[in-house]
Amino acid sequence: xxxxxxxxxxxxxxxxxxxxxxxxxxxxxxxxxxxxxxxxxxxxxxxxxxxxxxxxxxxxxxxxxxxxxxxxxxxxxxxxxxxxxxxxxxxxxxxxxxxxxxxxxxxxxxxxxxxxxxxxxxxxxxxxxxxxxxxxxxxxxxxxxxxxxxxxxxxxxxxxxxxxxxxxxxxxxxxxxxxxxxxxxxxxxxxxxxxxxxxxxxxxxxxxxxxxxxxxxxxxxxxxxxxxxxxxxxxxxxxxxxxxxxxxxxxxxxxxxxxxxxxxxxxxxxxxxxxxxxxxxxxxxxxxxxxxxxxxxxxxxxxxxxxxxxxxxxxxxxxxxxxxxxxxxxxxxxxx
Numbered sequence: 663x664x665x666x667x668x669x670x671x672x673x674x675x676x677x678x679x680x681x682x683x684x685x686x687x688x689x690x691x692x693x694x695x696x697x698x699x700x701x702x703x704x705x706x707x708x709x710x711x712x713x714x715x716x717x718x719x720x721x722x723x724x725x726x727x728x729x730x731x732x733x734x735x736x737x738x739x740x741x742x743x744x745x746x747x748x749x750x751x752x753x754x755x756x757x758x759x760x761x762x763x764x765x766x767x768x769x770x771x772x773x774x775x776x777x778x779x780x781x782x783x784x785x786x787x788x789x790x791x792x793x794x795x796x797x798x799x800x801x802x803x804x805x806x807x808x809x810x811x812x813x814x815x816x817x818x819x820x821x822x823x824x825x826x827x828x829x830x831x832x833x834x835x836x837x838x839x840x841x842x843x844x845x846x847x848x849x850x851x852x853x854x855x856x857x858x859x860x861x862x863x864x865x866x867x868x869x870x871x872x873x874x875x876x877x878x879x880x881x882x883x884x885x886x887x888x889x890x891x892x893x894x895x896x897x898x899x900x901x902x903x904x905x906x907x908x909x910x911x912x913x914x915x916x917x918x919x920x921x922x923x924x925x926x927x928x929x930x931x932x933x934x935x936x937x938x939x940x941x942x943x944x945x946x947x948x949x950x951x952x953x954x955x956x957x958x959x960x961x962x963x964x965x966x967x968x969x970x971x972x973x974x975x976x977x978x979x980x981x982x983x984x985x986x987x988x989x990x991x992x993x994x995x996x997x998x
Contacts, residue, residue: 667716667962671944672842673868676791676821678747680939680962682719683712683955684874684948689730692762695895696726697880697948702734705950709738713745717959721845721874721946723751723795724780728762732783743786749843749872750784751825752776753795766995768798768806777813793823793845797997803827803835811839823872827997829863836867843870848943850919850934850974851878851903851912851984858998876938876945877931878984879903881912884920884930903985912984918977928964935961937974 668677687697688705709720720739722731732750739746755767756779767776781787792813794806803824813819821842824835835841844864846855852875855861864871877883879898889899889909898904903912916930923933931947931954938945939962947958966974978984986993 669942669944670870671791671872672821672840672870674821674840674842676747676842676870678719678944679717679959680944681717681935681959682721682749682872682944682946683709683717683958684946685709685720685722685731685735686726687948688734688950689727691726691897692728693895694897695893696897697950698893698896700950702737704952705734706738708950708952708955709735711952712955712959713742715956715959717955717962718745719747719749719944719946721749721872722784723754723793724756724776724783725751725754725762725795728754728756729760729779729783732780736783736785740785747790748784748786749791749793749823750780750789751793751795751823752780753793753798753825766796766798766800768794768801768803770805770809773806773809773813777818781818788818788820790820791823791843792819792821793825793843794827795825796995797824797827797831803831804838807835807838814839826995829858829860831997832860832863832867832869836869841867841869843872843944845872845874845946847875847987848873848938848945849876849878850882850937850978851915852987853980854987856980871943873938873943873945874948876947877934878912882916882919882930882934884916887913900989901985901987902989903987905985908983908985915978915982915984919974922970922973922977926964926970928961929957932957932961932964933966933974936964936966937971939964940966940971
């Protein structure tokens with residue numbers, strides 16, 4: 663890979679491209695489509711094309727499917743494992759019948775069980791970056807991270823990450839074993855990590871930040887025009903951002919972003935991704951189509967001027983209300 667495309671994620675030695683590939687949409691989750699229906703052949707072609715372009719960082723999770731997404735990734739990387747950097751996650755409990763219990767499990771025993779299952783499903787003997795997907799409120803984070811640290815010693819995982827956790831949890835975990843990354847939703851539409859001080863905590867501790875949903879769950883692409891654009895099986899119908907009056911307020915913001923993108927002769931998606939890259943943050947836009955992987959990865963090389971950045975901040979200043987990230991049930995799962 664061209665070295666100018668790579669950045670160090672955190673300060674523990676993991677190098678990754680400036681833009682990753684979120685694989686979540688390539689399979690259903692518990693029967694729900696994620697950003698529309700997926701085609702396995704096209705999804706695998708997307709993973710292959712990303713590598714050809716020099717972008718080899720894949721983000722998956724055992725939750726996605728459950729387990730189907732890791733198995734799809736395994737098909738895509740078969741015979742070429744060492745060319746990819748793989749991140750996966752655990753913590754949403756999956757039982758022995760491969761069903762989600764919708765409980766969280768960060769116990770030592772479950773950490774060991776989950777990693778062995780993911781290694782098998784991914785067809786590999788090591789995972790580059792292993793995340794706790796959500797904090798288990800009934801298990802001290804110290805226990806979970808200590809168990810993950812054992813996996814590092816055993817060579818089953820390379821680096822440790824957490825997802826959707828507070829500054830307090832980050833500090834407790836980092837004291838047990840150095841964290842490489844924390845993953846949270848982040849985009850022009852969602853900047854909570856700045857408002858709560860999480861981003862500063864990560865910077866102070868030398869922990870990398872990975873931004874999922876960098877396009878506001880597709881909103882910033884500019885392709886969404888109406889709440890009716892989603893089939894009933896699309897989980898976004900349940901999100902406050904896509905409902906009622908808030909939907910149309912968000913469309914107005916997207917239209918302003920589009921204007922700047924048009925002036926720069928790039929797409930709104932590329933503008934949003936380039937904005938994140940300019941902050942030294944790793945975005946992992948999700949796609950399952952080759953044409954979008956080409957567009958997203960090209961955004962890594964777009965340079966935004968101070969004037970461009972200031973204009974974006976004026977369009978959507980910190981604190982702009984764009985709607986809650988999840989429905990009430992799923993917001994409870996976020997460690998705040």
